[in-house]
Each structure stands twice: as C-alpha cells, then as structure tokens.
Amino acid sequence: MxxxxxxxxxxxxxxxxxxxxxxxxxxxxxxxxxxxxxxxxxxxxxxxxxxxxxxxxxxxxxxxxxxxxxxxxxxxxxxxxxxxxxxxxxxxxxxxxxxxxxxxxxxxxxxxxxxxxxxxxxxxxxxxxxxxxxxxxxxxxxxxxxxxxxxxxxxxxxxxxxxxxxxxxxAHQAVDLTTKGTYTSDSRNMVRDLVSGGRVEGANVNAVIKIVANGLGVDLDELRIPSARSVGRMVSEGYIAGQLQSVDEMHQAKNFTISGDGTSHRHTQYESKHVALPVPSYNISEAAKQFPEIPANRFYNIGSAVNHTSESQLEGWEKLFKAHYALWNESPLAKEKLDWRELLPKLKGILTDHAEDQKKLARLFQVWKDRVDREIRGEEVLLGKSSAELVAILCDVNHRKILDAGGIAAWDNLPDEEQIERDRKAFQELLMQYGEEAFQKLSDEEKEEAERFIWSGCTMHKELNAVKGGNTRMMAFWGEKGLIGPIKLMNRDNDAAAALGSSEAKRRADDVSEGGGVKTTKLAGSILNDQNKKKGQQDTFVYFFLVELSLALYLTFLELVRDKKEKRNFNHMEANLYKALQDIPTITELCVLALYAQAISHPYIHCRQSDLLLAADATYVTGTLNGALVAFFSGALETWKRFSMEFKDGGKISQLSPAQRQASFMHTTNDANEGSLGSMRQQLLRNSCLTLHAFNARRMWKVNNTKGWMAAKATPEVEMFMKKKARELDASGAEKKRKQELVETEKEEVETKRRKIREKVEKERKHMAELEKISLWTDLQQIQQHPGTNEQLDEQLDKHRQLEIKAGISKEQRLVPMKSKVTKKSEKITALLEAVKRFSAGYPCNSLPAAIMPESEDSEEEY
Known part of the structure; x- marks a missing residue:
C-alpha cells in the first residue's frame, strides 16, 4: 500500500x-x-x-x-x-x-x-x-x-x-358603522358605552365619534354616524335588554334578596331598587370556568312615586315584577311563559334603612310572600283534581258567592265590575284554603324554608344613629357630673336676644341653642368645606393645611381669614367656631369624637387593644378623657343594641344555618341605592330633559354588565325584538304618561281628602242640628240621682261643647273635656255636673264680648 x-x-x-x-x-x-x-x-x-x-x-x-x-x-x-x-x-x-x-x-x-x-x-x-x-x-x-x-x-x-x-x-381606510343600512351590534354597543360609561350626552355622540375617527386616521361616512335620535333609540334598546337580563338572572337564581331607598328631587319622590343574587360571569377565561357564578348587586330600577308610604313601595315592586315578566314572555327568549309569582318563593330578604315605614314594608312583603305561596300551592292542588272534583268545588264556591250577594236576583242586579271583583275574591279564597291545607302538610323545615324572609337595616345608618346616641349621652354627662359644659354656640338672633333681651328671652335663647363637639364640627364643615362650593373657604383651607396640621393652625387660619377682610372681623359663624376651638369642654368632645372614629367607625367595628385609646397612667393632674369617653361609648352601645335588634339571640338571623345565611345574602350597607339616587339627581341637574327610563337604561348598562349578557344570550331575533320594543317605548310617551299619572294620583288624593272633609262637615252639621233639638239638663240633683244612659250623657256634653264653639272659645281654653277624655260613666257624670254649674253661672255666654257667634257651616272643630 x-x-x-x-x-x-x-x-x-x-x-x-x-x-x-x-x-x-x-x-x-x-x-x-x-x-x-x-x-x-x-x-x-x-x-x-x-x-x-x-x-x-x-x-x-x-x-x-x-x-x-x-x-x-x-x-x-x-x-x-x-x-x-x-x-x-x-x-x-x-x-x-x-x-x-x-x-x-x-x-x-x-x-x-x-x-x-x-x-x-x-x-x-x-x-x-x-x-x-x-x-x-x-x-x-x-x-x-x-x-x-x-x-x-x-x-x-x-x-x-x-x-x-x-x-x-x-392609510386611507374607510369604516362603515352599518351593514346594509342598519347599524351593527358593535356600533350600537359602542354608542351605549359612550353614553352610559363615558357620560357623553346623546347630542354629542356624533361629534365624539368624528373626533376619535380623525385621531385614528379612519375615514367615516358622516351620513352613517348616528344622530341624537338614533343614539336615544340605541340607549332604549339597552333598557329593553336590561329588563330581559333581570328576568333571566332572577329566574335562574335559586334565591335572591332586594334592597331599596328613596329620596325627593324637585318635590317628586323617587324610589331606587336593587337585587342581590348570584349571576353568571359571562366570561370565557379560565378563572371564570372555576367560578361560573359570582355574587352581584344588580340595579333594578328607579321610579317616581306619589309618596313614600310602605304600601306605595310594595305596589311599585309588584308593578315592576309584572312589567318585566310580561316583556320577557313577549320576547324570543321565552321558550315557555313564565309566571312572575315564581319570584316570591325565591325572595329571602330585604335591606333598608331603620325607618318605621321600611320595617312595615318588610312586614308587608312577608304577608305578600306568604299569600302568593298559598295561592301557588292551591293552584297545584286544584290542577291535581279530576274534572268531576273540580266542577263540584267550583259549583260550591259559586253557590256560596251568590248567597253572600243575597241570592240570584241580587247577584244579577250587581254591576259587572262588582261581579268580576266578587268572582276574583271567591277564587282567591278558594286557592288560599287549599294552599293552606297543603302548607300544613309540610315538615317544619319545609315550612320555615317557604316562609323565611329576613329584614336587615343598613349598617351605615346604625353607625350614624350610634354616634347620635353617644353624643346625647356625652352632652348629658356634663350636667350629671356637675361640670361646666361646652360653650353655647348661638346663632345671630339668639345671640342678640341673650345679650339684649329679657331674662326669659335669655333663658329661651340658651335652651334652644347648642354647643359641643358635634355643633363645632358642623360649623367647621360649613365654613371650611360647604356643600355649596361658592361658599366658605374651600381650597384656600386645603392649600393652607398642606404645610402643617394642628389645632393652633386652625386658629391661625381663622385669624388669617378675619384679617383678609376689609373690616378685619369675623362673621357670626366664624366667631362661634373660633370660640369653640378655644373652649376646653368643646375640645374634649372633639377628642372623644375622634377616638370613637378611630376605634369604632373607621375600622368597621373591629375592636383590638382598646387600652391604647387612653394612657393607662393618665390622671386628673395631666388631664383625662375617661368620663366623657365612657359616657359617649355607653350611649353609643345602647343605640347599637337598639338598632341591631335583627341580630339578637333568638331572632331570625341568629337561627339561620350557614347555607341559609348564604341564600339570604345582603350587602352591609345600602350604598348602592343611595349612590343610584345621587347619580340620578346629578344627571337631572345637568340635563333636565333626561327621561327616567333613559337614566335607567344608562345605569343598567353601566353597572349590570348588560353588554356581557347580550354577548351570551342575545341572538339576532332578540336584537330585532329589542329594536321593536325600543321604538314602541319611544313612541309611547312613557315620560309624559308618568308625569300625568303623578298629577292624576295627586288629584285623586286631594279629592279623597276633600270628600272626607265634606262628609265630616255634613256629619257635624247633622249632629249640630240634632243637638239644637236637645234641651239642656239644669237640675244637678236629678242628674246625680237619675243620670240616664251613656248616650244621653254624651248628648248633654256635646250640647255644652256646642255652646263653647258658638261662643268662640278657642280649643285650648274650652272647659268641657273632649269625648276621648271621659270614657267611663262616672267621669261623664262629673264632667256634666261641672258644665251645668258653669252654665248656671252664665258660662259661656258671659265670656262673649258681644252676642253669641252664629253657627259656622264648615266648622271642623272636634267635640
């Protein structure tokens, strides 16, 4: 290789x-x-x-x-x-x-x-x-x-x-808010968001959309931007959606509670209503899947009322329930017709303030709830009967109804309206009879569940009244301990009367005048932060106290206010505040108010380490608040107990299980209703032409998440229904009808009072005519031995009262006692004997400076 x-x-x-x-x-x-x-x-x-x-x-x-x-x-x-x-x-x-x-x-x-x-x-x-x-x-x-x-x-x-x-x-994008000439759902939602959440008035929506589009570089067809009329109609569609949403959520909820409050605006009474219940989250996030339902306090409505009576408020709730359910049954959402009465078994409580009319309203709700419960149970029993049994029952009811009218002839002579009313009453009594029988067959637990209805008072009202009770006790503390109390802060007139008037005028001025920490706080609020922002010191006070804060600085500030004036003097209110801030008893009460706020009010009644309020080693040498503080807390405690009776042992709330408490959930305060009423007043002041249903539409859309409900439930058919009903609402003249109804109701109320007065005058006239026919008894011995019956004694006393009226003697100076003061026969005999003695001596004729006055036909004097 x-x-x-x-x-x-x-x-x-x-x-x-x-x-x-x-x-x-x-x-x-x-x-x-x-x-x-x-x-x-x-x-x-x-x-x-x-x-x-x-x-x-x-x-x-x-x-x-x-x-x-x-x-x-x-x-x-x-x-x-x-x-x-x-x-x-x-x-x-x-x-x-x-x-x-x-x-x-x-x-x-x-x-x-x-x-x-x-x-x-x-x-x-x-x-x-x-x-x-x-x-x-x-x-x-x-x-x-x-x-x-x-x-x-x-x-x-x-x-x-x-x-x-x-x-x-x-760069040259053109956006169309419509599809085939109709504003899209997104466009309508945008308009409702601008009006409800953005506080843009309907007349300004067009301009706002143009400004935003120009800022984003988007071309808009000006003819396609909604006009003020279209904006109003879109808002009305939101109102229809809000009513459908309320029915849907209340129908799905197992239990709910309600709350309400009222106020007056421009001499018209308005009632706000809210519903607390669990609702779907309308959210598709992962967190929402873990909590499919969330507790919510839904705005229900603000409506006008002739008065603030309990009966009128109950009638308002019933009217709204019926109207909302009627609207639902017309809508495509109604797969089957719903009965508004199904709400009352779910209703578990009401939150109000502590006024007596509100407590009465809770009692009326309890009666109404029980009555509807029996009616529903009675209907179920009758529906379970066979045809033959049902015919026999109705025949018996019809027979008794005719007998009560006086027979068949008397029944036929009755007007149609009265016959219809008698039929309704007879059928209702039948339902109540069978419903009560069905109710009595329930177990004790089922009965309690069916009748459970809790009333609770607003905690903030409890707090306000507790402070009032504490202040009452603290004001009495000075006299009880023999101490010099806070200086009296008289108004201008009482101050002048005390300085220049007689001793009686001085005493009265001193009695009607107030002093102390609460009065001083009121004066300080009026001078430094008056609700009318054109009065008082306002921001000048705020800027001054940005640098430093102390009691001495308050005095320095008031001196600055005085010296800024041309004549360098206090007005009367400023002088009172200046004196009060240098008065030791008044400062003591101010300290007590501050300590109560720090210990009770601000921590929401959460008490921890109360010894920190006062030093453990404080003595009379260095000064101590023990006496005044204890007096204030004692008075506040008594008031707390009185205004928290619904939580007492053995009461309804104390006997509830955790599950029942959850079913009867209420907010601790009534802020939602008070806030809604305040918002309504502010918007009506800014826009006096705002209709009540337009305000309700804005409020519902803003606080009830109606937009989320529409995204989940509103099909194209539902949106078409909303458009149709909104047009009908705008064309119905609902606002005009509301005002006319108020006027007609007031006229009816006045006419009822006038009719009662006429009836009373006529009754008195007849009574006076009958008295003219009666002869006076003058024999004292005869009266003592044979006084006669109570009716005869009353006639004689009435005769003497008539003489006093004719003589022109004022009600306070009359000597014959009122009929309500002499209820026993012995008392009547004694009163008559005295009257006869006076008459024999010339009374009341000798009391007149001239002849006896003629009888007045329209006299309203009570005998």
Missing part, C-alpha cells in the same frame, strides 16, 4: 478559496434579493446548485481519503501485533541461546523504531481525519442554510408585498 496523501489537492484548495471562511462572499444576500421570477434570481439559483454539486464532489473525495487512512491504520495495527509477537519469541530465544542476543537486540531496536514511526503516522492520520470531518460538517451546515434561504425567499417576498398593500390601505 502506498503512502497516504496528506493535505488538500489543487482542486480542493481552489474550491476552498471559493467557499471558505476567509475572503468569501456570501452566497445569499437577503437585502439584495431580486424580484420574484427575474432572470437574475434564476442565474443565482443555478450558481448555488453548481456550488452544491462541487461540495458534493469534494465530500466524495474526502470520504475516499478517509477510507485510505483507515486502511493504513489497520495495516499499522497488524504490523504492531506482529512486532509484539516477535518480541515475545525473541525473549524465549534469549533464554535458549545467549549467542543470538545481539542480533535479536538489533532486530528489536529496528522494530521499535518502525513501531514509533508507525504510531506517529497513525496519530497524524487521525488528526487529519478529524479535520476533514469538521470541514464536512461545516459544508453540510452551509448547504442546509442555503436550502432554507432559497425555500423562504418566495414567502418573504409575498409577505413583504402584503404588508405594503395593507399599510397603503390603512
């Missing part, structure tokens, strides 16, 4: 110079890539293919050299093995023949030299092999890179062209 060739051939060196790392030009230049399909690209591709073929030939040559080197290595290994065998044989021969030692040693030396040369040659061959393999891998990598670049060239060119086209189109 010949000597292996080491190094590169001339052809290899030439090829290496073409493609090697030193001085070679890149085969492919992305930036200089010619257009697709050009001859230059084809030529360069052809050159790349030639280079690849040359690389392939070089690779084959290297593979052949590699094989030769492997053969040389194998030969050397064989020769090495033969040499080792010869060395072993020489050692054996050395033992047999010492004479051949030198010859064998020379042979060994010679073989060792050959072995070293062979090992050196093998090592060089291995190094050459590694180098060739490394170059081979590099060539393969370059080949793969070229192949990928060629394959990507076409796609990169297409994408570059597409990007350029899109950029050019975007």
């Amino acid at each position: 010949g000597r292996p060739r080491i190094g590169r051939s001339r052809g290899q060196k030439t090829q290496f110079r073409k493609i090697g790392p030193e001085g070679r030009k890149p085969v492919y230049d992305k930036e200089n890539l010619p257009p697709r399909g050009s001859r230059g690209l084809q030529q360069r591709v052809h050159e790349h293919e030639k280079a690849i073929k040359a690389l392939s030939r070089t690779n084959s040559s290297l593979s052949e050299d590699n094989s030769n080197l492997q053969e040389v290595n194998h030969s050397l290994q064989t020769r090495l093995e033969e040499t080792e065998f010869a060395v072993g044989l020489g050692d054996m021969q050395l033992e047999l023949a010492h004479s051949a030692f030198e010859r064998a040693e020379e042979q060994v030396n010679m073989k060792s030299g050959q072995l070293a040369a062979a090992q050196e040659a093998g090592s060089s061959a291995l190094q050459q092999l590694d180098k060739v393999q490394t170059e081979n891998r590099s060539l393969r990598k370059d080949k793969d890179t070229l192949r990928k670049r060629i394959s990507r060239a076409s796609g990169q060119q297409d994408r570059a062209i597409q990007k350029a086209v899109e950029k050019a189109e975007l």
